[in-house]
Amino acid sequence: MFHKFHPAKIVVVLASVWTALALPALAAVTVTKTADLSFGKLVPGATSGTVTISPIGVRTASSSVTLFNQASTQQAAVFAVSGGPLNTTCELTVPTSFTSLTASSAPMELSSFSASNVSNTAISLTNSVGSITLDGLGAYTVKVGATLTVGASEPAGAYTGNISVTVTCP
Known part of the structure; x- marks a missing residue:
């Protein structure tokens, strides 16, 4: 089984031994972030609200959250999976929630993570886990969206944090 955690870049490779015969180790699966999840510019209101970025960037x-489009970049996160077993179904795990997105003393929570492939076809997730099938090169592109909870009168700032996506292949 291969495990790849992003951004920590930890790879665990398990090789099996059958009687006295050692099976060859398979190539390690690599998950690389190619685009950040960005909610763009927004202004919180007098009451709390949410901002959602879908996996296709909507x-x-x-x-009472107000969105600004002028000079604002919003997009889903994009992860490239490579080096996996060819044409193999693997397990994709996205976060269930993430609470340390901070700019000042007021953290904001990310939740309701969702995913799609490069063709914008939704990946069905159950408890943040879904299946992806690597292509003939052992590759796959995953887009990840989420919902940001914005507190009433949230302080201004550039809020940042990291999310992890895990791909496990047999």
């Missing part, structure tokens, strides 16, 4: 807001 941004929506609820409650």
